[in-house]
Amino acid sequence: MIRRAKHLGACAFALAFSGACAGSTADVGMKDSSGGTGGGAYPSGFGGFASGSGGSAITTTFVLPPPCTSGGYSCMVPKCSNAAGTTISGKVYDPSGKNPVYGALVYVPDQPDALAAISAGPGNLCGRCSQPSGNPVSGTVSGPDGSFVIERAPSARQIPVVVQLGKWRRMTFVDASRSCADNPIPDGDPDTMIRLPRSRGDGQKAALPHIAIAAGAGDRVQCLLRRMGVDATEFSNPDGSGAVNIFNQPAALGADPSGRYDASLNSGATFPDAATFWSDINQVAKYDMVVLACGGNATATDPTRTTPNPITDAAKSTMVKYLSNGGRVLAEHYHSAWVRSFPARNNQQVTTPAVPSPLGADVASWYPTVDATDPTSSAVPVGSSVVGQVDTSFPKGKDFAAWLVAAGAASVVGTFPLKGDVKRTAIDHLATAPSAQRWIYQPSSAANPQGAAEFSHFLSFNLTSGGQLVDRRSTDSTNLCGRFLYTGLHVSSGDTSTHASDLADDGSKALPFPSCCARGELNPQEKAIAFMLFDLSSCLSLDADPAATGVVF
Numbered sequence: 001m002i003r004r005a006k007h008l009g010a011c012a013f014a015l016a017f018s019g020a021c022a023g024s025t026a027d028v029g030m031k032d033s034s035g036g037t038g039g040g041a042y043p044s045g046f047g048g049f050a051s052g053s054g055g056s057a058i059t060t061t062f063v064l065p066p067p068c069t070s071g072g073y074s075c076m077v078p079k080c081s082n083a084a085g086t087t088i089s090g091k092v093y094d095p096s097g098k099n100p101v102y103g104a105l106v107y108v109p110d111q112p113d114a115l116a117a118i119s120a121g122p123g124n125l126c127g128r129c130s131q132p133s134g135n136p137v138s139g140t141v142s143g144p145d146g147s148f149v150i151e152r153a154p155s156a157r158q159i160p161v162v163v164q165l166g167k168w169r170r171m172t173f174v175d176a177s178r179s180c181a182d183n184p185i186p187d188g189d190p191d192t193m194i195r196l197p198r199s200r201g202d203g204q205k206a207a208l209p210h211i212a213i214a215a216g217a218g219d220r221v222q223c224l225l226r227r228m229g230v231d232a233t234e235f236s237n238p239d240g241s242g243a244v245n246i247f248n249q250p251a252a253l254g255a256d257p258s259g260r261y262d263a264s265l266n267s268g269a270t271f272p273d274a275a276t277f278w279s280d281i282n283q284v285a286k287y288d289m290v291v292l293a294c295g296g297n298a299t300a301t302d303p304t305r306t307t308p309n310p311i312t313d314a315a316k317s318t319m320v321k322y323l324s325n326g327g328r329v330l331a332e333h334y335h336s337a338w339v340r341s342f343p344a345r346n347n348q349q350v351t352t353p354a355v356p357s358p359l360g361a362d363v364a365s366w367y368p369t370v371d372a373t374d375p376t377s378s379a380v381p382v383g384s385s386v387v388g389q390v391d392t393s394f395p396k397g398k399d400f401a402a403w404l405v406a407a408g409a410a411s412v413v414g415t416f417p418l419k420g421d422v423k424r425t426a427i428d429h430l431a432t433a434p435s436a437q438r439w440i441y442q443p444s445s446a447a448n449p450q451g452a453a454e455f456s457h458f459l460s461f462n463l464t465s466g467g468q469l470v471d472r473r474s475t476d477s478t479n480l481c482g483r484f485l486y487t488g489l490h491v492s493s494g495d496t497s498t499h500a501s502d503l504a505d506d507g508s509k510a511l512p513f514p515s516c517c518a519r520g521e522l523n524p525q526e527k528a529i530a531f532m533l534f535d536l537s538s539c540l541s542l543d544a545d546p547a548a549t550g551v552v553f
Contacts, residue, residue: 100146107139
């Protein structure tokens with residue numbers, strides 16, 4: 001038989017499984033075991049990929065599975081009278097098993113032993129996903145609440161299910177013995193539930209992205225990864241075996257007070273110098289993601305106030321080159337200095353010239369630098385709370401708003417609770433191109449909550465392989481390559497509703513990692529940052545694509 005499948009956007013997930021993307025429709029031939037088309041071992045509607053559940057912006061296109069010639073799991077798909085056939089349903093969770101994961105690919109491989117190893121670093125893929133390995137039989141994408149339903153699945157007591165989000169990957173075997181009916185995967189069992197891996201030894205074919213963290217005095221993002229469930233053994237210096245490598249920022253920016261591991265982890269080694277790391281493209285290029293934690297010193301990041309500046313022009317050029325080669329960066333707070341311009345400054349009759357953005361243009365409007373102790377530096381002062389807004393004008397923004405409610409980070413869709421101290425840095429995205437996309441913001445007018453922002457706390461933008469900025473409204477995925485996320489929020493925030501601050505561990509804030517990390521559930525700000533970390537890990541996408549591709553190949 002021949003089925004026609006409409007391809008969405010830039011082929012969405014179809015290309016991941018069909019391997020072709022020509023025109024608006026595609027003829028997909030289904031052959032029986034004798035080589036003919038139609039009839040035989042394959043019932044009508046057999047196999048394929050359903051759309052992401054829960055109204056997700058991420059969509060998949062129906063394609064047909066491999067023919068039953070390999071003796072694999074494609075041969076275990078039963079003939080069913082119902083359209084969905086045998087289904088496998090559940091939710092995808094983060095490594096801790098507590099928080100839902102949005103946009104994860106969940107599929108049944110025909111040949112699980114054929115799942116290829118995942119290499120570290122962006123390589124030459126420009127941050128895009130290669131074809132999922134293992135010859136997928138059927139699958140889907142998790143919705144904003146983490147839920148998924150795999151239709152037309154194989155049926156047996158031990159069926160392999162792969163969950164993959166970028167380079168996060170884990171495979172487990174589930175009971176799908178209820179033929180032509182739903183097979184729900186129960187939550188609670190860390191071995192069989194569908195979640196991302198805690199380590200590369202967690203489950204079968206497990207993989208994690210290679211992440212570099214520039215630790216700082218103003219925040220400890222490494223502690224967020226621990227509370228998200230990443231095992232302590234996955235943290236090491238670059239010469240170690242961990243997937244997450246910690247560096248220490250220069251003292252001028254605000255270095256991590258301890259700058260070392262516990263004696264029981266990596267023999268208590270000290271973190272290597274972040275400035276040496278981020279100035280060397282050969283070192284930076286080894287990583288899938290670079291996280292720049294807040295150091296806490298606003299003046300030091302401002303090149304009109306501190307000269308020579310610890311964030312050198314050469315380092316900024318290195319980071320732009322990294323992004324242009326498929327890199328991903330999450331920058332906190334004063335690390336907006338990596339992408340913003342600084343106006344000329346007059347100080348005691350001495351004028352410091354303006355410093356342009358290394359991107360060639362600003363992607364947002366920014367506040368001028370003021371010291372952290374200045375009362376005007378806070379968007380949400382210490383001890384106060386504000387209800388922020390989530391920008392739902394674009395597809396992934398709508399999903400993010402729904403995810404926040406599903407994850408217990410917000411009570412009303414489209415809003416987000418902010419607890420001080422939240423500093424001001426970004427004002428708003430731009431009306432003119434090129435512009436970043438705002439995600440969380442405080443409106444300048446309560447009468448117009450969807451209008452202009454007074455403060456923006458999450459911004460994202462993409463770059464092409466040539467280093468050109470991609471406007472937030474663009475639907476052109478040509479040469480799409482790297483992604484940058486900026487946030488003014490912190491892990492060690494004023495919200496201590498779920499755990500103590502990581503920076504309040506003792507009087508000198510000098511406990512080593514991971515003893516410095518407080519234990520407890522993620523607070524709302526941490527959940528928002530966790531969402532962005534996973535979004536940064538996922539296949540590169542256009543936030544404003546009207547077809548909501550979710551992934552570009």
